[in-house]
Amino acid sequence: MKTPPEYIDSLRKLNLVVYLLGERVSNVVDDPIIRPSLNAVALTYALAQDPQYEDIMTATSHITGNKINRFTHIHQSTEDLVKKSKMGRLVGAHTGCCFQRCVGMDALNALSMTTYDIDAKFGTEYNSRFLKYLQYVQDEDLVCDGAMTDPKGDRSLPPHQQADPDLFLRVVEERADGIVVRGAKAHQTGAVNSHEVIVMPTITMREEDKDYAVSFAVPSDTEGITYIMGRQSCDTRKLEKGKMDRGNVVFGGHEALIVFDDVFVPWDRVFMFREYEFSGQLVEQFASYHRQSYSCKVGVGDVLIGAAQTIAEYNGVEKASHVKDKIVEMNHLNETLYCGCIACASEGHREPSGTYYVDPLLANVHKQNITRFPYEIARLAQDIAGGLMVTLPSEEDLKSPEVGKYVEKYLQGTSDVPTENRMRVLRLIENLTLGTAAVGYLTESMHGAGSPQAQRIMISRLANVKEKQKIAKKLCGITEDE
Numbered sequence: 001m002k003t004p005p006e007y008i009d010s011l012r013k014l015n016l017v018v019y020l021l022g023e024r025v026s027n028v029v030d031d032p033i034i035r036p037s038l039n040a041v042a043l044t045y046a047l048a049q050d051p052q053y054e055d056i057m058t059a060t061s062h063i064t065g066n067k068i069n070r071f072t073h074i075h076q077s078t079e080d081l082v083k084k085s086k087m088g089r090l091v092g093a094h095t096g097c098c099f100q101r102c103v104g105m106d107a108l109n110a111l112s113m114t115t116y117d118i119d120a121k122f123g124t125e126y127n128s129r130f131l132k133y134l135q136y137v138q139d140e141d142l143v144c145d146g147a148m149t150d151p152k153g154d155r156s157l158p159p160h161q162q163a164d165p166d167l168f169l170r171v172v173e174e175r176a177d178g179i180v181v182r183g184a185k186a187h188q189t190g191a192v193n194s195h196e197v198i199v200m201p202t203i204t205m206r207e208e209d210k211d212y213a214v215s216f217a218v219p220s221d222t223e224g225i226t227y228i229m230g231r232q233s234c235d236t237r238k239l240e241k242g243k244m245d246r247g248n249v250v251f252g253g254h255e256a257l258i259v260f261d262d263v264f265v266p267w268d269r270v271f272m273f274r275e276y277e278f279s280g281q282l283v284e285q286f287a288s289y290h291r292q293s294y295s296c297k298v299g300v301g302d303v304l305i306g307a308a309q310t311i312a313e314y315n316g317v318e319k320a321s322h323v324k325d326k327i328v329e330m331n332h333l334n335e336t337l338y339c340g341c342i343a344c345a346s347e348g349h350r351e352p353s354g355t356y357y358v359d360p361l362l363a364n365v366h367k368q369n370i371t372r373f374p375y376e377i378a379r380l381a382q383d384i385a386g387g388l389m390v391t392l393p394s395e396e397d398l399k400s401p402e403v404g405k406y407v408e409k410y411l412q413g414t415s416d417v418p419t420e421n422r423m424r425v426l427r428l429i430e431n432l433t434l435g436t437a438a439v440g441y442l443t444e445s446m447h448g449a450g451s452p453q454a455q456r457i458m459i460s461r462l463a464n465v466k467e468k469q470k471i472a473k474k475l476c477g478i479t480e481d482e
């Protein structure tokens with residue numbers, strides 16, 4: 001397994017084409033806006049080296065028997081699935097943000113099943129290709145970007161009916177040595193901190209869309225790939241002299257639009273090619289795994305609850321019954337979320353490929369709760385924090401020879417706590433509920449791994465309502481079914 005410095009060095013060797021705020025980024029690794037997101041991924045390497053977290057953060061490869069980072073592992077038991085949920089909470093709590101490495105893990109696990117199933121039906125050789133690729137990822141301890149979401153243009157139209165055919169990523173050429181693809185993937189988490197990009201289709205395809213039913217992996221610096229970084233609320237605070245106004249002084253996340261401008265993919269890296277019948281399965285399996293992965297939000301919730309309790313103490317209100325009750329409510333919501341990600345893992349099962357798959361109904365219920373509870377936890381944190389969270393002067397004002405003394409004096413809470421500490425924790429709550437980390441904690445909770453309606457469709461499909469009717473009718477003596 002790589003150490004954090006080895007991971008960072010390996011990124012330095014990549015030649016990525018990255019644009020941020022209209023400029024090409026010459027040094028991606030040290031860019032001040034991007035760097036906190038790299039720090040968060042690097043922590044997934046650091047925790048795997050820590051004996052205290054070995055059981056959660058590492059696993060045994062089912063291919064080589066070697067010890068590997070769990071983020072590159074194919075789940076071999078429900079115990080593995082439970083450890084994955086625990087890993088999400090652990091790393092979320094250590095970083096207070098999106099640590100980006102789960103999308104690739106979820107793509108690998110979904111592909112381990114779908115490639116097997118395509119081969120079983122069509123006699124293809126995707127699974128053996130995939131396992132070779134997986135071993136490379138495990139041996140090199142790589143970060144993979146999981147690229148599913150297409151730009152999608154007019155949402156009411158399928159890929160082949162879009163005014164611009166590139167609004168879903170597609171195959172534009174089939175060659176003896178591979179394929180050429182064109183299109184883009186939107187909202188890509190951790191894209192420029194990744195060694196590899198794993199592309200999957202974004203929706204269920206029909207025959208007319210078969211050029212869009214494609215899955216493959218390419219090195220992230222493959223010719224023809226361009227990254228356009230997304231903005232996050234308050235992102236340019238990272239360019240300021242001090243660090244305090246960032247809220248989270250070390251870690252962050254990022255997303256990017258990845259453009260594939262006629263990118264060549266050799267056959268040994270193609271895992272689905274026009275088998276449109278399996279596009280829906282791949283989407284569903286990836287989405288269910290990724291919905292489980294939102295255990296990360298429980299860890300970030302732990303940070304926000306800790307921050308809310310701290311500001312309550314700094315403001316001298318921690319003994320007020322309504323404040324105590326709000327902290328209880330925040331914990332209740334957060335632990336309810338934890339129940340969901342543990343439950344869908346515990347109720348997982350073995351698929352024909354040998355990979356263990358989460359219970360999809362429970363994974364969707366978990367993600368549906370994720371679209372709601374973090375917003376309520378954030379609301380309660382803002383309630384406890386008070387208005388100063390959004391009217392706070394800057395770190396520079398606190399340090400100003402002219403007005404610093406006023407900031408220090410008038411923004412004091414309880415007399416035993418330095419004003420600076422009070423400002424720091426308010427900035428953290430701002431960061432999590434309105435700033436850069438709110439991208440991950442709130443809006444990503446809403447839309448990441450599919451918008452709420454996507455889960456409701458799955459819940460309506462998977463909840464066995466007919467069976468529920470049967471038992472209800474039986475209990476009240478209705479015999480029509482018999």
Ligand SMILES: Cc1cc2nc3c(=O)[nH]c(=O)nc-3n(C[C@H](O)[C@H](O)[C@H](O)COP(=O)(O)OP(=O)(O)OC[C@H]3O[C@@H](n4cnc5c(N)ncnc54)[C@H](O)[C@@H]3O)c2cc1C
Nearest residue numbers: 103146147148149155187188189444447448449450451453
């Ligand atoms: C922070 C963040 C990180 C992400 N990271 C990744 C990543 O790493 N990899 C990845 O592949 N994806 C990623 N995503 C993408 C995520 O999966 C999508 O945001 C999600 O699937 C919703 O798609 P959309 O954003 O295009 O919204 P839209 O599809 O535009 O949805 C907006 C609304 O329209 C509704 N809607 C959309 N289409 C239809 C329709 N046909 N009929 C009726 N209603 C419709 C939706 O239900 C929703 O209410 C990320 C998203 C976010 C916000």
Ligand code: SF4
Nearest residue numbers: 098099100102293296
């Ligand atoms: S939002 Fe959570 S699950 Fe998704 S990549 Fe970030 S940390 Fe992982």
